[in-house]
Amino acid sequence: MPAISLFERAPLVTRTSLPTYAVQSRIVPAIPGDLAPETLEAAVLASSMQPKSPEAGRVLDALAGFETVPASPVGSRGALGVARARAAAWRLRNDRADLEAVSRFFVWVAEHYDELLRRSDLRDGAADLIELAVVFYRYTGASGCLKLLERLRRDCTDWSVRLRTFDQTRPTSAEGGYSAVGVADALRGLLFLSEYSGNRTEAETAEMAWPRIKRWHGAVCGGTSGAPGLGGLSPSAPVSAGTVGAWAETMAAFAADGAAWAVDEAERLLLNAVPMALREGTFAVNQPHGKAHPGRDAADDARLLRGLTALLSAAVLRLPDGLRVNYAAPVVCGMAVNGKRVTVQTEAREHGLSVRVEPEAPVSMKAEIRVPRWLEDAVLTVNEEKQPCAAGGIAVMRREWKRGDLITLTGSPGLRVEPAYHQGRCVYSGAVLMAVDTAGGADWAFALEDASRGGSGEVSAVLRPVGGWKVSGDGPRDLPVLPPREGGTVLLPMRPAADAEARMAMLAGCGR
Numbered sequence: 001m002p003a004i005s006l007f008e009r010a011p012l013v014t015r016t017s018l019p020t021y022a023v024q025s026r027i028v029p030a031i032p033g034d035l036a037p038e039t040l041e042a043a044v045l046a047s048s049m050q051p052k053s054p055e056a057g058r059v060l061d062a063l064a065g066f067e068t069v070p071a072s073p074v075g076s077r078g079a080l081g082v083a084r085a086r087a088a089a090w091r092l093r094n095d096r097a098d099l100e101a102v103s104r105f106f107v108w109v110a111e112h113y114d115e116l117l118r119r120s121d122l123r124d125g126a127a128d129l130i131e132l133a134v135v136f137y138r139y140t141g142a143s144g145c146l147k148l149l150e151r152l153r154r155d156c157t158d159w160s161v162r163l164r165t166f167d168q169t170r171p172t173s174a175e176g177g178y179s180a181v182g183v184a185d186a187l188r189g190l191l192f193l194s195e196y197s198g199n200r201t202e203a204e205t206a207e208m209a210w211p212r213i214k215r216w217h218g219a220v221c222g223g224t225s226g227a228p229g230l231g232g233l234s235p236s237a238p239v240s241a242g243t244v245g246a247w248a249e250t251m252a253a254f255a256a257d258g259a260a261w262a263v264d265e266a267e268r269l270l271l272n273a274v275p276m277a278l279r280e281g282t283f284a285v286n287q288p289h290g291k292a293h294p295g296r297d298a299a300d301d302a303r304l305l306r307g308l309t310a311l312l313s314a315a316v317l318r319l320p321d322g323l324r325v326n327y328a329a330p331v332v333c334g335m336a337v338n339g340k341r342v343t344v345q346t347e348a349r350e351h352g353l354s355v356r357v358e359p360e361a362p363v364s365m366k367a368e369i370r371v372p373r374w375l376e377d378a379v380l381t382v383n384e385e386k387q388p389c390a391a392g393g394i395a396v397m398r399r400e401w402k403r404g405d406l407i408t409l410t411g412s413p414g415l416r417v418e419p420a421y422h423q424g425r426c427v428y429s430g431a432v433l434m435a436v437d438t439a440g441g442a443d444w445a446f447a448l449e450d451a452s453r454g455g456s457g458e459v460s461a462v463l464r465p466v467g468g469w470k471v472s473g474d475g476p477r478d479l480p481v482l483p484p485r486e487g488g489t490v491l492l493p494m495r496p497a498a499d500a501e502a503r504m505a506m507l508a509g510c511g512r
Contacts, residue, residue, distance in 0.1 A: 009137060009138045009141060011146070011198075012134065012137065012138065012195050012196060013194065013195045013196075013198050015195070015257075016258060016319065016320070017256060017257065017258050017317040017318065017319055017324060018256065018317060018318045019252070019256040019310070019313035019314045019317060019318075020313055020315075020316045020317065020318055020333035020334070020335055020344075021048070021091045021092075021313055022048075022091075022333055022334045022335070023048070023049060023309075023312050023313050023315075023316075023331050023332070023333045024049050024050070024051075024331065024332045024333075025049050025312050025329070025330055025331045025332075026330035026331075026347075027308070027312065027329075027330060028049060028050060029046045029049070029278075029305050029308055029309075030046070031043050031046040031047055031050075031055045031056070031059060032046070032298065032301070032302060032305075034298065035059065035062050035066075036078075036298075037066060037077075037078030037079070037081040037082050038077075038078065038081055038298070038299045038302060039298055039299070039301075039302040040059075040063070040066060040081055040082055040085040041081055041084045041085040041088055041302070041306060042301075042302035042303070042305035042306050042309075043059045043085070043302075044059055044060070044063070044085045044088045044089050044092065045088055045305060045306060045309040046059075046305055046309070047059045047060065047092070048088070048091075048092045048309070049309065049312075051092065060089060060092070060093065063085065063086060063089055063098070064097075066082045066085070067079070067082065068082045068083045068086065068101045068102065068104050068105035068108070069104050069105065069108045070108075073112050073115050073116050073119055073121070074119075076109075076112075076116055076119070076121045076122065076125070077121050077124070077125055079105055079108070080105070080125050080128055080129060080132070082101075082105075083101070083102050083105040083106075083132060084128060084132055086098040086099075086101040086102050087099075087102050087132060087135060087136060090102075090139075099136075099139065099140065102132070102136055103136075103140075103142065106133070106136070106142070106144055106145065106148065107144070109129075109148065110144060110147070110148065113148075113151060117155055117156075122156060123156045124182075126152055126156040126157060126185075126189055127185035127186065127188050127189030127192075128185070129148075129152065130149065130152055130157075130189050130192045130193055130196075131188065131189070131192045131253075133145040133148050133149050133152075133196075134149070134192045134195050134196060137149075146196070149193070149196040150196075152193075153193055153196070153197060157189060157190070157193060159186035159187075159189060159190055159205070160190060160201070160202050160205045162186070163183070163186060163187070163190075163205050163206075163208075163209045164205060164208065164209070180217065180220060180239075180243045180246070180247070181242060181243055181246040181303075183213065184220075184243075184246035184247045184249070184250040185246060185250070187205075187206040187209070187210075187250050187254075188249060188250040188253050188254075190202045190203055190205055190206060191203050191206065191250075191253055191254060191257060192253070203257070206250075206254060206259075206262075207259065207261060210261060210265075214265075215419075215420075215421075216421055218420065218421070219235065219239050219273070219285050220239060220243055220244055220247040220269070220273055221247060221251070221265045221268050221269055221272075221273065222265075222268040222269075222272050222273070222426070222428070222431075222433050234286075234476070234477055234478040234479070235284065235285040235286045235420075235421070235424070235479065235505070235506040236284045236285070236286045236287070236472075236475055236476050236477065237284060238282045238283065238284050239273070239277075239282065239283060239284065239285075240277075240281075240282050240297070240300050241277040241278075241281050241282065241296070241297070241300040241301055241303065241304040242297070242299065242300030242301075242303040242304060243300075244269070244273045244274060244276075244277040244304055244307060245277070245300070245302075245303035245304035245305065245306055245307030245308070246303060246307065247265075247269065247273075247307070248266070248269050248270075248273075248274060248304070248306075248307025248308060248310055248311050249306055249307045249310045250262075251265045251266040251269055251311070252266055252307070252310035252311045252313065252314040253310065253314075254266075255314045255326055256313070256314045256317055258317075260370075263326045263327065263370060264372075264373065264431070266311055266314060266326070266327065267326075267327040267372070267431045268431050268433070269307075269311060270311050270327065270329060271431050271432050271433075271496075271498065272431075272432065272433045272496075272497060272498055274304070274307070274308055274311065275498035276497070276498050277304050278304065278308075279498075281295065281296035281297070281300065281301070282294070282295060282296075282300075285497070285503075285505045285506050286444075286475075286476060286503065286504050286505060286506055287475075287501070287502060287503055288438040288444040288475060288476065288502055288503070288504055289438070289441070289475060289502055290438075290439060290501040290502035290503075291475075311329070312329055312331050313333075314326060315327055315328075315329035315331055315333075315346060316329075316331065316333050316344050316346060318335045318337075319366065319368070321337070321338070321365060321366050322337060322365040322366030322367055322368065322398075323335065323337065323342070323344060323365070323366075323367055323368070324367075324368035324369075324370070324394070325344075325346055325353070325355050325367075325368070325369050325370060325407075326370050327353075327370065327372070327431075328346060328347065328348035328349070328352070328353035329346060329347075329348075330346070330347050330348065331345070331346055332344070332345045337359075337363060337365045338363055338364065338365055340359055340360055340361055340363045341359070341360045342357065342358065342359045342360070342363060342365070342401075343357075343358040343359075344356070344357055344358070345358070349408065349409075349410065351375070351410060351411055351412055351413050351430070352375070352408065352409045352410035352411055353408070353409050354406060354407065354408045354409075355367075355369065355406070355407040355408075356404070356405070356406050356407075357401045357405045357406075357407070358403050358404065359401055359402065359403060362400050362401065362402050363400065363401055364398075364399070364400045364401075365398075365401060366396060366397070366398050367396075367397045367398075367399075367401070367407065368394050368395065368396050368397075369389070369394070369395045369397075369407060369409060370393075370394055370395075371389045371390060371391050371392065371393055371394070371395055371409065372391065372392075372430070372431065373391055373392040374391070374413055374414040374416070374428070374430045374431060375391050375409070375411040375412070375413065375414070375430070376391065376411055376412040376413070376414050377411045377412050378390070378391050378409065378410070378411040379409070379410050379411060380395050380407070380408070380409050381407070381408050382397060382399075382405065382406070382407050383405060383406055389409070391411075395409075413429050413430030413431075413432070414429075414430065415427070415428070415429050415451055415452070415453050415459065416428055417448065417450070417451055419509075420506055421479065421506070422478065422479040422480075422481050422508075423479075423481050423482060423508075423509040424479045424506045424507060424508055424509060425448040425506070425507055425508075425509055426505060426506050426507075427448070427451040427459065427461060427494060429453075429459050429496075432496050432497075432498075433496070433497040433498075433505050434451070434459050434461075434494040434495065434496060434497060434505070435494060435495060435496070435497035435500045435503035435504055435505035436461055436463070436492050436493075436494055436503070436504045436505075436507070437493075437494075437495050437500040437502055437503060438502045438503065438504055439500075439501070439502040440502075442502075443465065444476065444504045445465060445466055445467070445469045445476070445508075446461075446463035446464065446465060446466065446490075446492075446504070446507050446508070447463065447464050447465075447466045447483065447485070447507060447508040447509060447510045448461055448462070448463060448507040448508070448509070448510070449462045449463065449464055449489060449510055450462040451494070458493060459493070459494045459495075460491050460492065460493055460494060461491070461492050461493075461494050461507075462489055462490075462491055463489065463490050463491070463492055463507070464485050464486075464487065464488070464489050464490070464510060465485070465486045465487045465490070466480065466483035466484060466485055466486055466508055466510075467480075467483055467484045467486045468480040468483035468484055469483060469508065476504075479506065479508050480508055481508075481509075482508075482509060482510070483508055485510070
């Protein structure tokens, strides 16, 4: 980690928490083999999780061959990707040459700003550019970043107005500026822009808009509905890995900023949509015949990798006087607290998590543990000593920590049925989306009446066959609204949607 503190750098808004960039994880993503400006940042981020591997060395060695100053504004998006990659590499190896490369990029942007503004590239990449400018300013104090942020806020960021006014229940298109990736990037851009402007209304726009976005377009965050164009499309419509990656970055950014609603969604992404996207590239929430949608795209995969590393980095936050664990992720991370190096290892336990704290020497600090809203009968212990905690809150422990101290959080995952698009319903066990597995050609046209948990923890769905569910090819189309019932109830087992290739995770609501 750089020696400079990122919590305060006037005139930006003071940060109270930061993601832990120095993360190693048991989720080891593949480093892109074909290094290009569009995939370079993802390759650097993946290499940061496996810093001693030959592949990681190959990526870092190749960085010098990519220039952050293109010959013309036509190459601005590629140059932005290279600049972000160099900034990520600096966090990894603390090489001044990386910062100098990013500085050259910002000088070039200032010189060509008017021409870039006439092109769509600057507006389309504004969120990535704003984030890079904020991060670079916190590292260096370069005043040119503040001037650039002022111009971008004036010229390229009408996001706040648009997110407060557009009808989020209607289908939209990338051409209209409301693609799923575009909306995710707009929310993330507003967060970083609010650090420059001090206007929390910009960041609060996301919290205001999110319930409606989730209600109609929730596929990216837990697997309920939607498609890359948003607009409440069929849950059988494909969602790309790039879409998932964009939302993962956004939720991780807000989670690192301390937004409780975003922590909930980041956790859902990590457990549901991300595993499906890693395996299938393009997937649907309802895939009753196990037919993955065709094609993987290198740019989409790179965006997914950006999102995954952001989620892993936001699992444990660095606080000015300690740390916070947001959710269970298989990561080992390091940070400096009160002048001492502290290693933190987290992993999921059955219905909970464990956190092992390993300071290089005894250190007095604060440790915060988020207790998920879905965890029932929660019990928090430190070295077998019980600590008070409440579901949906933050448990705070101040003490002198020694090597080997172990925090555990256990409980029971709540089982709930959530409403979704077109009066559909989804079942969640804790943060895990559940699905009826239709492998072998089992029936899929069901309405969900209820869900239950057996004595050994298995989840079952109380279903009723329904009519009126239209078919396209050999798969379901849009959900029927209150369809007619066609028979008595059946009880079928459910399994995590991310583990079921042939799945129906969003079922109709009961009708007549």
